Structure formats: C-alpha cells, structure tokens
Amino acid sequence: MATNFPGSLDSFTNPTSGSTLDSPSHASQHANINDAVEALEAKVGVDGSAVTTSLDYKVAQQGLTLLARSAATSGTVLSFDNVFSSTFNVYRIAIVVNVTSAFGLQMRMRSGGSDSTGANYRYVRTAYTYGGTLEQSYSAGDTKWNIPCIASTNNAGGVLDVYNPYSANKTTYSGSGSDGRVGSGTGGLVGGGILNTNASHDGFSLISSTINSLIVSVYGYNNG
C-alpha cells in the first residue's frame, strides 16, 4: 500500500504476536512506513523550503508571528522584556484592558530591563466625544506616550504598530483604540508619536491605574 498522506490519513495493519512474516507482508510493512515517513518529510519541508505546499514555507510566509503574550490582574504596570529584536522591523501590540478607575493608558520604551524615562516622548492622541467635541492629548517632551486607549471599569482595548524599535534610531508608533467609558467617553481614539532619542529598545511598559485585567499580545510583521 502506498501512503495516502497528505491527501488522507493512512490506516496501517499492525502485525500481532502470532503473525507470520508473510501475513501481513514484512516487506510491505517496511515499505508502507518508509513511504509514510517520506510523505511526512515532504509535508514539513526542509529548512528554508521553497516548496509552496510545505509547512516550512507556509510558516515563513505568514503575515504575523506571535512573539509574546502576557496578562496582569493586579498592579499598575505591565512590562515586556526581550520582545523586540533585529528579526522584525514592525511590531503590533494588541491590548485588552479593564481597570478600577478611568485612565488613559501610557507607554514607555524599555531596554535591558529598565524604562527609558527621559522627557523625549512626543505624541498626539485625538478623539471625539459622543457629543461631537474634539479632545486631544499631545506633548513635545513628555516622559511617556499617552496612547490611544482609555481604560475604565468597562473593557477597552487598542492596537499599536511600533516601527524599528530595536534599531539604534528614533522609535515611532501609530495606532487606534477604544474608550471604555460610557457617559464621558469618546467614540474611539487615534494617535501616534516618536521617541526623540537614538537608542535601541527590546521592550516596553504599559502604565495604568490599578488593573483588573490587562492582556497584551505582541506580534512581529513578516519582513517579506
């Protein structure tokens, strides 16, 4: 029997303790296993495979790679270390948050286990209230970014793209998010900023009021 894999799963006949070498055929047993292993190798693919049906090729072509996911259920800060590297140029940070009191999430870049705390963070964050009033938060020299996500006792979230954080150059970000407040809330926020100092960063910190739940996933964009 030639292998059916990967079109369908094989069903092999196992010999029993009383089986003779010709039933099932001993030679066929080896041949079937050999065929199945070769089919598995072909499906997995060699390192750097150019075969488009191989798993190695498909994994290399995927758009986003999950690099880290973590959560906090207490405290006021969630930090990530060693998540940015030379492997990717652009990173996506996905946030879901619930806190004890309304708070505009803040973010700082981080390196070697410490936040970059200089007054070099420039940002703009814009939103409209449900009454149509424009609300802006901005700075040309803060010690952190006010990112576009306002946490509250209702669930809120945001997605940020961070550009070239690991290179020894200025790091920028852009993104959008929601506002968990109802009565005093805004209908979503957009924003972006730059860390106006030339330095490599391997992580970041999110700063909040007291956290009920903060879940953060970090992805790397395929460089293509």
Next chain:
Amino acid sequence: MDTTMDDQYVITVHDATTGETVTRAMTDDERAQHDADMENAEVLPDDDDSPSVGV
C-alpha cells in the same frame, strides 16, 4: 504575589526570551517613577455609566 503589597506599586514583567512572567513589588526607582507618572497623568472624568448625549 505577596498579598501585603500595595497594589498601585505592583509591576508585572514578562520576559519574551524565557516566557516567564513575574509579578513583584516595584523597586524604589520604579516606585518613584510611578508616582511621577500618576502626578502627570491626564485627569479624566469618572464614568457615570450614562450617555452624555441623548440616544
């Protein structure tokens, strides 16, 4: 986590290399920075859980 820690001075750190997440009390420097962050934070109105505009 030490349940005696003041919750506002608790930090959770995730190391993407090891996959390890540690929740601990802030160091003195981290605590001072957090105080400064809170002092300079936006003042946002608490949610009254009712729409400010009629629906």
